[in-house]
Amino acid sequence: MFDIKFVRENPDAAREGLINKNEIDRVDELLSLDEKKRKLIFETDDLKSKKNQVSARVGQIKKTGGDASVIIGETKSLGDKIDANDKELREVEAKLEDILIRLPNVPHESVPVGKSAEDNVETKRWLPEGFSFDNEFEKLDHIQLGKKHDILDFERGAKISGSGFPLYKGKGATLERALINFMLDTHINQHGYSEIFPPFLVNKESMFGTGQLPKMQDDMYTIERDELYPIPTAEVPITNIYRDENLTEAQLPVKFVGFSACFRREAASYGKDTKGLLRVHQFNKVEMVKFVKPEDSYTELEKLVIDAEDILQALKVPYRLLMLCSGDLSFAAAKCYDIETWSPAENKWLESSSCSNFEAFQARRANIRFRREETKKLEFVHTLNGSGLATSRLMVTILETYQTPEGKIIVPEVLRKYTGFEVIG
RNA sequence: GGAGAGUUGGCAGAGUGGUUGAAUGCGGCGGUCUUGAAAACCGUUGAAGAUGUAAGUCUUCCCGGGGUUCGAAUCCCUGACUCUCCGCCA
Structure with a gap:
């Protein structure tokens, strides 16, 4: 399997390897999916972090017998956003994965370039x-x-x-x-x-x-x-x-x-x-x-x-x-x-x-x-x-x-x- | 094929729905001691990802997948696998 980090850091080398192996160049597609994925992870992690903090407060309030209904509503709306983001993230990851697992290995530099x-x-x-x-x-x-x-x-x-x-x-x-x-x-x-x-x-x-x-x-x-x-x-x-x-x-x-x-x-x-x-x-x-x-x-x-x-x-x-x-x-x-x-x-x-x-x-x-x-x-x-x-x-x-x-x-x-x-x- | 039990960190093995990434032991690593080693004692010790020059911060992960809940290793459903007993069998 291709390492997405390798593609991210060496897009031209990945491209050349694919072409020499008679494969379709899907490097640009990979890079844009990868960027989308990272953006979603960044946003969703932030939301999750907020939700975790609020949930911890709920625990504390309930321990002292207080009313937590207001901030429980807050976690619910955060939860909805997280669910939506996670769903989109899973779709992007599936697309990315689907391409990655079908891409062949790249030839070593000592391998002669040839068609057949x-x-x-x-x-x-x-x-x-x-x-x-x-x-x-x-x-x-x-x-x-x-x-x-x-x-x-x-x-x-x-x-x-x-x-x-x-x-x-x-x-x-x-x-x-x-x-x-x-x-x-x-x-x-x-x-x-x-x-x-x-x-x-x-x-x-x-x-x-x-x-x-x-x-x-x-x-x-x-x-x-x-x-x-x-x-x-x-x-x-x-x-x-x-x-x-x-x-x-x-x-x-x-x-x-x-x-x-x-x-x-x-x-x-x-x-x-x-x-x-x-x-x-x-x-x-x-x-x-x-x-x-x-x-x-x-x-x-x-x-x-x-x-x-x-x-x-x-x-x-x-x-x-x-x-x-x-x-x-x-x-x-x-x-x-x-x-x-x-x-x-x-x-x-x-x-x-x-x-x-x-x-x-x-x-x-x-x-x-x-x-x-x-x-x-x-x-x-x-x-x-x-x-x-x-x-x-x-x-x-x-x-x-x-x-x-x-x-x-x-x-x-x-x-x-x-x-x-x-x-x- | 029938009946039952189980799956938690490198291994063994705890775990009450709310600082549990997870007690404890072993192992590993670092140190004290020692001529050296062992023993003993002290400390430390999971992975993946995002972000950042870095220190760090955050997220996720307790067999897989779904669900309940503000919150799940812990409750429910489902799948896989492992083990034990019975049956069958090279």
Whole structure:
């Protein structure tokens, strides 16, 4: 959420941020509502103060048995004015709030200005030893491989639930589980994260806190009867762990990692990448979440990306790093790196991770603060999160890059102690 | 699903419709004492907002929302959540 004080003090910076994020500039509207609001508060507080004084006198008069009827009339007329002012104030605040909660975060100064995904900047490319973009033999895609070895069954997944709900079978299911466990163990034991196993259904306050509500309503599944939402990412429950709480400075940074299934309606992308695992309604993801001091958040973002990269380097799969341009940033993010892994059969990069710094945007919505020792004051923390990583597209990359000319699939070395087998097929 | 109890400051826990932002204890912070620490003692200790250069002043907040009243943490209605017992159940 936008801080109205920031807008008040830096209207031009707020305006520029919105424009660079392809948003409508509503800064003037905000400023005039804000001014109106403050004027009303000033007047109403004064009236309330007067009324409180008179009421106190009523108490004193009644104690001594006097007649207070005259000044009781005074409090009534003050009360009427206060009610009218309060009503107007609530309306102005509602309008202001309605705009504020729908405004996206502003990009960090280091983010390249751009309109769409085409303006994203590739900042790094990592290829395993001996890798070549020219396939030495015709690569089967993950759907063909899944069928050949009976490890992925999209038809039956569709029968059970609908399209976009993949069914993993046999060694495919084991490989999926191995991948999840390998990623969790790495982050816990080597990168210093504490493990969380979160609820998969959350309430609307949690969805608001991380910024999914109100703007992303159409992308989420909803369980209306119970007012719950299946999570689109573990970011939601994990970030909301500290909603409405105050942390101590000594606690920071807090680093959590958790596995969850992720549920997405993908309402705006029907007909796009519908093949197999490329875009699904349910997938598995290991998510890293950090709560840090504001001055540390950008170095923590770089570390977060490295933590995700470590997984890919251990798996020995080709990937590249993109710095998203302003226009491609998600609603809540101030800066974001995407990690894309290579699909030799599709001959393209697949987004497997997204690592973002939200600065105080989510903390302000979710009211997550810490007390700074030096000043003794409460400040909003900065929150970050990154996929470490999503298994679905990573699985595509693994299956396709680890296939042999005979169509077998070699299990990446680091996963073997988790799978108990070295080859599929 | 049935029955009951509860929700107050960082935590525990009082609270008579009228100096209650809220007793008390613990914790935190500052100090005395001590070589240092502990103990003891003394003091201090919520948040948000408006206004002001500042000191300060004012407003709001005792789970949420409505109501009664000149005045509500306290009375009434309503919602949410938590806990206990019974039933059902992985």
